[in-house]
Amino acid sequence: MTSTPTLDLPVVALTMGDAAGIGPEVIVPAVLDERVAAWCRPVVIGDVARLRSAAEILGVTCDVVAVDHVRDAEFRPGRINVVDLGLIPADLPWGELSSVAGHAAYEYIRVASELAVAGEVQAICTAPLNKEALHAAGHVFPGHTELLAHLTGTEEVSMMLSTPKLKVIHVTTHIGLLDAVAKIEPGLVERTVRRGHDALVRSGTPNPKIGLCGINPHAGENGLFGYGEEDLKIVPAVEVLRADGIDAVGPLPADTAFFLAGRGDYDLIVAMYHDQGHGPVKVLGIEAGVNITVGLPVIRTSVDHGTAFDIAGKGIAESGSMVEALRQAAELATSTTPVG
Incomplete structure (x- = not known):
């Protein structure tokens, strides 16, 4: 067991991505990883029920807890803090294109962007979204990079890949x-x-x-x-x-x-x-890469893989790239302002 993170660690908004993909399955083990707890304080922007479902699929015992605000998050071993937007129906299939999941993925990014601009989080880390699902929901952006630039009012950003x-x-x-x-x-x-x-x-x-x-x-x-x-x-x-x-x-x-x-x-x-x-x-190797957006008000990192619909819901997705994305988010974070 790792100790409770100290208050000088950066707060990272971790967006759940497309709920029909492997995002929830890589988030759960990554947030519970002892190394991550030593680097940062992750708060998931997503759906409590979907993350609990992912934990069950993975055979992981943990507390997935809804919080109203980032400042309400408590950081201790075995706990996953979630700003729960409640946008995913219980019967959403794994591994299938869904405009509902596409819209939810957009909303997760929107909320994370607002938190970043307000200074409530010091970095954003994103699970993968599906561009076709995003477009089906009426949000026509080429990807995370352009969407984040739009939401934060940033004229120009750059994509960096890091291994x-x-x-x-x-x-x-x-x-x-x-x-x-x-x-x-x-x-x-x-x-x-x-x-x-x-x-x-x-x-x-x-x-x-x-x-x-x-x-x-x-x-x-x-x-x-x-x-x-x-x-x-x-x-x-x-x-x-x-x-x-x-x-x-x-x-x-x-x-x-x-x-x-x-x-x-x-x-x-x-x-x-x-x-x-x-x-x-x-x-x-895709598992070794992290996608970093530079030029935003805060650093944004992401896994360098997609939603992997073909293996979603099977409990076999690797979380190593998400762990590395969180590490680099913490390393590059804009500041270390405590929660609250």
């Missing part, structure tokens, strides 16, 4: 490849690098070395490939960053940049578009 061996931040994410190339410009590249730099400094890397990928094969190979995008869109940003004392290097050929980072040459790689960054991270 024990590799950290990657994206200049563009959920748009088509041609649109991504058109969107990339020196200001956006510069702001993305600064957000990544600040996040790493906050987590204990005082002078991170940052490598920027090129857009074209071999980073354009001196104009041989592409139409000079690297010189137009990336080089000016690197020059400004270096003049400000940020150790930024690039543009680098993307096919070697990730290898170099994996062996320790770079603390952070800047990917120019979604698949350029996601592919190498997921090769390392």
